[in-house]
Amino acid sequence: AAQGSVGEQVDHKIIGIDPGAGLMKATDKAMKEYGLSDWELVEGSSAAMTAELTQAYKEKKPIIVTGWTPHWMFSKFEMKYLEDPKGAYGKDEQIHTIVRKGLKEDQPSAYAFLDKFEWKPADMEKVMLDIADGKKPEEAAADWVKNNEETVNKWVEGIQPAEGKKLTLAYVAWDSEIASTNVVKTVLEQKLKYQVELSQVEAGPMWVGVSNGDVDGMVAAWLPTTHEDYFKKLGANVEDLGPNLNGTKLGLAVPTYMNITSIEDLKK
Numbered sequence: 001a002a003q004g005s006v007g008e009q010v011d012h013k014i015i016g017i018d019p020g021a022g023l024m025k026a027t028d029k030a031m032k033e034y035g036l037s038d039w040e041l042v043e044g045s046s047a048a049m050t051a052e053l054t055q056a057y058k059e060k061k062p063i064i065v066t067g068w069t070p071h072w073m074f075s076k077f078e079m080k081y082l083e084d085p086k087g088a089y090g091k092d093e094q095i096h097t098i099v100r101k102g103l104k105e106d107q108p109s110a111y112a113f114l115d116k117f118e119w120k121p122a123d124m125e126k127v128m129l130d131i132a133d134g135k136k137p138e139e140a141a142a143d144w145v146k147n148n149e150e151t152v153n154k155w156v157e158g159i160q161p162a163e164g165k166k167l168t169l170a171y172v173a174w175d176s177e178i179a180s181t182n183v184v185k186t187v188l189e190q191k192l193k194y195q196v197e198l199s200q201v202e203a204g205p206m207w208v209g210v211s212n213g214d215v216d217g218m219v220a221a222w223l224p225t226t227h228e229d230y231f232k233k234l235g236a237n238v239e240d241l242g243p244n245l246n247g248t249k250l251g252l253a254v255p256t257y258m259n260i261t262s263i264e265d266l267k268k
C-alpha cells in the first residue's frame with residue numbers, strides 16, 4: 001500500500017534529545033526556516049533517541065533523529081545527514097575544554113593536561129562505539145588509553161603527578177561527552193594520580209557549575225554556535241582552553257534506507 005508522505009510515515013515526529021542541548025535549539029530554528037510547522041520535535045535524552053533509532057533500524061522502519069558528529073550511529077548504522085540547503089545548522093564547529101577560574105593556580109597539573117587534551121573525531125567514535133556495543137564507559141576509556149599510549153604520553157609529558165588530589169568534572173550524558181569525559185578521567189587518575197569525580201548534569205547546570213567554581217572543568221563545550229548562549233551568559237566567568245576536538249557537525253540524520261535526501265523533502 002502507498003506509504004504516504006515521509007511525514008505520515010514518521011507521524012511528523014523528529015526524535016530529539018535533552019531540551020537543554022544546543023542541537024535542540026538549532027533544530028527548532030531549522031524547523032521554522034524550512035516551514036515544518038506541522039512537525040513535532042520530540043524531547044527526551046540522547047540514550048532514548050539512540051534506543052529508538054536502534055529499534056527502528058532493526059525493523060527497517062523510517063525514523064528521523066537529531067544527529068551529530070562525532071557519533072557512533074554513523075559507524076554502527078548506514079546513516080546519512082539530510083542536506084541543509086538553507087544552512088540552518090551552520091558550519092562545522094569545535095568542542096572546547098572549559099575550566100573554572102583559578103584552576104591554573106590551584107591544580108597546575110590538571111590545568112596543564114586539560115590544556116593539552118585534544119583528539120580526533122575517529123578517536124572519540126572508537127570509544128563511543130565500544131560503549132554502544134556494551135562496554136562500561138570507564139572500561140572503554142581505559143582500553144582507549146591503553147591502546148593510545150603515545151598520544152596520551154604526549155598529553156602528560158613533563159607534568160607533575162598530583163598524588164591523590166581531588167578534581168570534579170561536569171558533563172552532559174551525550175554519547176560523545178560520556179566518551180571524552182571518561183577518557184580525561186582515566187588519564188587524570190592513571191597518569192596524574194588525581195581522584196576524579198564526574199558530575200552528570202544538564203547543559204545549563206554544567207556551564208553554571210564551572211562558572212561558579214562548583215566543578216573544576218568540562219570538555220563538552222560546543223562552540224562557537226551550539227553553546228553560544230551559554231558562552232555569552234557565562235563566558236566571562238570561565239577559562240576557555242580552546243578546542244579538544246575539531247570538525248563537529250549537527251543536523252537531521254536518517255537511515256540510508258529512507259529515500260529522502262534533504263530537509264526540504266519533509267515538506268512534501
Ligand SMILES: C[SH](C)CC(=O)O
Pocket residue numbers: 017020021022023024068174176177203222226227
Ligand atoms: C548534542 S551535542 C553533543 C551538544 C549540544 O547540542 O548542546
